[in-house]
Structures are given as C-alpha cells and as structure tokens.
Amino acid sequence: MTDLKSQIIPDKVPQHIAIIMDGNGRWAKQKGMPRVLGHRSGVKSVREVTEAAGEIGVKYLTLYAFSTENWSRPPAEVTALMGLLVETIRGEIRELNKNGVRLMAIGDLEALPAESYRTLLEGMEQTKNNTRLTLVLALNYSAKWEILRAARILAEQAAAGALRPQDIDETVFESALSTRGIPDPELLIRTSGETRISNFLLWQIAYAELYFTPVFWPDFGKKELFEAILSYQRRERRFGMISEQLAR
Ligand code: FPP
Numbered sequence: 559m560t561d562l563k564s565q566i567i568p569d570k571v572p573q574h575i576a577i578i579m580d581g582n583g584r585w586a587k588q589k590g591m592p593r594v595l596g597h598r599s600g601v602k603s604v605r606e607v608t609e610a611a612g613e614i615g616v617k618y619l620t621l622y623a624f625s626t627e628n629w630s631r632p633p634a635e636v637t638a639l640m641g642l643l644v645e646t647i648r649g650e651i652r653e654l655n656k657n658g659v660r661l662m663a664i665g666d667l668e669a670l671p672a673e674s675y676r677t678l679l680e681g682m683e684q685t686k687n688n689t690r691l692t693l694v695l696a697l698n699y700s701a702k703w704e705i706l707r708a709a710r711i712l713a714e715q716a717a718a719g720a721l722r723p724q725d726i727d728e729t730v731f732e733s734a735l736s737t738r739g740i741p742d743p744e745l746l747i748r749t750s751g752e753t754r755i756s757n758f759l760l761w762q763i764a765y766a767e768l769y770f771t772p773v774f775w776p777d778f779g780k781k782e783l784f785e786a787i788l789s790y791q792r793r794e795r796r797f798g799m800i801s802e803q804l805a806r
Pocket residue numbers: 579580581582583584585597598600601604621622623624625628639642643646647695750
C-alpha cells in the first residue's frame with residue numbers, strides 16, 4: 559500500500575474524483591446475505607475512500623449514493639438506504655470535522671424523506687468551514703434532471719429580461735448546474751464491472767478519464783483508489799490536441 563501511494567505523482571493527483579458506487583447487492587448475494595448488508599458494507603468503503611482521497615490531496619469527491627431511478631427499488635430497500643444515510647451522516651460528523659471534510663449534496667434534495675433531508679442539511683451546516691476535502695453526495699440525482707433544471711432556471715431569467723439568450727455560454731450554463739463552483743471531475747470510477755454512466759454528471763464528465771473495475775463497491779478501498787489514480791496518471795489527456803502540443 560505504501561508502495562502504491564509512493565508511486566502517485568503529487569502534482570498530478572486529480573482535483574475531483576467522481577464515483578459510481580456499484581455492486582453492493584451482488585456482493586451481498588455472493589455471500590448469501592441480504593442486499594441491505596451490502597449497502598452497510600458499502601458505507602465502510604465510503605469512509606475508507608474519503609480518508610484516502612483526503613490523504614493524497616484530492617479536493618472534491620463526488621459519490622453517486624442514490625439516483626432518481628433508485629426510487630423504483632423494493633420499498634424496504636429504499637427505506638433501508640435512507641435510514642443508512644441518516645445513520646451514517648449522524649455517526650460521521652465528528653470524524654468529518656476531524657479530517658477537514660466538508661459535506662455537500664447535489665440532486666433534488668427537497669424531495670427526499672423529511673428526516674434524510676434534515677440530517678443532510680445539518681451535516682452540511684456542521685461541516686461548512688472545512689476546507690481539506692469536499693465530499694459531494696449525489697442524492698435523488700440524475701444528470702438529465704440537473705440539465706433540465708439548469709435550462710429552466712436560465713429560461714426563467716431570460717423571460718424575466720435578466721439574461722439575453724445569446725449570452726448563454728458554458729460559464730453561464732455551469733452557473734445553473736448543481737455543481738456550480740466545483741471543478742469538473744478529471745476521473746470517473748465505476749465499480750462492479752458495469753461500463754455505463756447511468757445518468758451521472760453528463761455535462762461535467764465531458765473530458766473525464768473513465769475507469770471501470772470489476773471490484774464490487776464493498777471491496778473497493780484505499781488500495782483500489784490508489785490503483786485507479788495510478789491508471790489515470792499513466793494516461794495522456796490531450797483535450798483534442800496532439801501529443802506534441804501538450805506542455806510537459
Ligand atoms: C449500488 O449497489 C449502490 C447504491 C445504489 C447505493 C450506494 C449506497 C451506499 C454505499 C450506502 C449509503 C451511502 C452513503 C453515502 C451513506 P447496487 O445495490 O446497485 O448493487 P447491485 O448492482 O449489485 O444490485
């Protein structure tokens with residue numbers, strides 16, 4: 559592990575890593591356990607990956623914790639996930655503060671169950687002055703929801719005469735997204751062997767490097783995060799240019 563960490567080039571650590579945490583259910587099934595225990599083990603990975611990210615200087619970590627589509631899961635699983643969210647936030651506040659982690663959330667938060675929403679607001683309030691790492695939970699989130707919402711916000715401003723349609727550029731559009739002020743992720747990780755984006759941060763990942771691993775989320779920890787970062791660091795990010803144009 560120390561060996562993996564020492565291979566990471568400090569000034570090429572991504573500022574922002576986004577993760578689609580997948581495979582909790584299959585992990586549990588493989589072990590003959592109920593799915594909910596998979597989610598519970600997934601929380602351990604959230605803790606370990608957050609700590610590891612802070613340790614190597616990642617500034618933003620965005621985790622896909624609950625998608626708009628996840629409401630169609632069995633009601634008992636939805637209730638368990640919401641309960642786990644409340645329990646985790648309440649239980650981790652002290653640790654987050656100790657480690658300088660600021661909690662944020664993106665998504666249609668007001669539509670969450672009242673207790674989840676309230677706990678989330680409390681968690682964000684109690685960690686708002688931390689500056690080492692921002693942990694962004696995507697909750698009741700989908701990228702299409704976010705992009706449509708941005709379009710509506712801008713259309714309303716235009717209709718009110720506060721914005722001219724010709725002035726809508728990338729910067730203006732980004733200011734209407736939930737991730738306003740957060741740099742785009744350079745690295746997107748998805749666990750569990752699935753190779754889809756599943757309606758996650760569609761605008762923001764335009765130039766992200768994608769990293770897919772067969773490891774189920776409950777088995778994804780510090781070592782796996784460092785391996786993903788090393789894979790990212792070995793790639794050449796050209797942004798449409800040719801190798802020779804890139805500053806070395
Ligand atoms: C995907 O596994 C995981 C989720 C939909 C939820 C992720 C939630 C947690 C890790 C726990 C709560 C999070 C926080 C931040 C407190 P899956 O159920 O889709 O797995 P499967 O594809 O194998 O069924």
